[in-house]
Amino acid sequence: MAKKTLVAASAITLSAMVLTACGSDSDSASGNDDGSITMGFAQVGAESGWRTANTKSVQESAEEAGFELKFSDAQQKQENQIKAIRSYIQQKVDVIAFSPVVETGWDAVLQEAKRAKIPVILTDRAVDSEDTSLYETFLGSDFILEGEKAGEWLVENAGEMDVDGNGAINVVQLEGTTGAAPALDRAEGFASAIEAEDTVEVVASQTGDFTRDGGKKVMETFLGSEKGIDVVFAHNDDMGLGAIEAIEAAGLEPGKDIKIITVDAVKDGMAALAEGKISFIVECNPLLGPQLMDLAQKVVDGEDVPERVVTEETTFTQEQAAEVLADRQY
Ligand code: GYE
Secondary structure (H helix, E strand, O other), rough: OOOOOOOOOOOOOOOHHHOOOOOOOOOOOOOOOOOOOOOEEEEEEOOOOHHHHHHHHHHHHHHHHEEEEEEEOOOOHHHHHHHHHHHHHHHHEEEEEEEOOOOOOOOHHHHHHOOOOOOOEEEEOOOOOOOOHHEEEEEOOOOOHHHHHHHHHHHHHHHHHHOOOOOOEEEEEOOOOOOOHHHHHHHHHHHHHHHOOOOOOEEEEOOOOHHHHHHHHHHHHHHHHHOOOEEEEEOHHHHHHHHHHHHHHOOOOEEOOOEEEEEEOOOOHHHHHHHOOOOEEEEEEOOHHHHHHHHHHEEEEEEEOOOOOEEEOOOEEEEEEEEEHHHHOO
């Protein structure tokens, strides 16, 4: 693992954090004739409610900042993202931003961008590369912390989570996309938080690819193969919502017969939490657009930016979800 060192910073105090600056390779005078910036943005796909909110945030913020945005949807395929990045290089955009679908396999295309002197910003997901000069900064959540928060809450609420009261909490895990930073890191954080707890065990774990349908299918399999499931830990709300469908179809009551913990806190997830079908949600903030445009402007202007910008997030219980649901924007 050669990820850049994690430096904690709140979303709001971004500009105060210019510790480990790395300057841009681009001309400070770059931009369109009218001085505006062209950004090529290679999105992962449209796999989840989180992603939809993220895309909207990026598009709206680009417009507000007066950027010209070239946007592509890779349908969760790395090869499509690589193609999109190559086309942005050909089109000589001022800055490339992308959310890498998986962590590995980016060095070649990022070297091409570097040779073309086009700065790259990682947004939402990290890459696992030895060469950290291949990108200017990484803006996104601390996914290990998110997994830890989920595991810690489970341990703190062990009594309630032991649905069959047999003293053993059997957890099934719905993983995100195989090889994606949030899937790897949430699993790692969760595992470390429950490690010391002998009574809690992950008895089965499989990818549902961050989609509702994927979560439903994997949960159907688990319901057939596993005995005495107490808890589902889903790496995102959508897979948790898919699991709810599978649990109900099996004649069981989600939130009562099987407890569910998820990550994201998008509106549909929060509604299921307020309704009692989900027990706890760790927030992952998709509204990265404003910070991304701010970082892109700085990078294109040749200003220093921090090498890591971590978004600020919280967690929600059922009561807290009920309080904020009406005002939830996404
Ligand atoms: O949690 C999930 C989405 O990369 C943080 O991707 C993002 C994750 C998010 O599909 O819902």
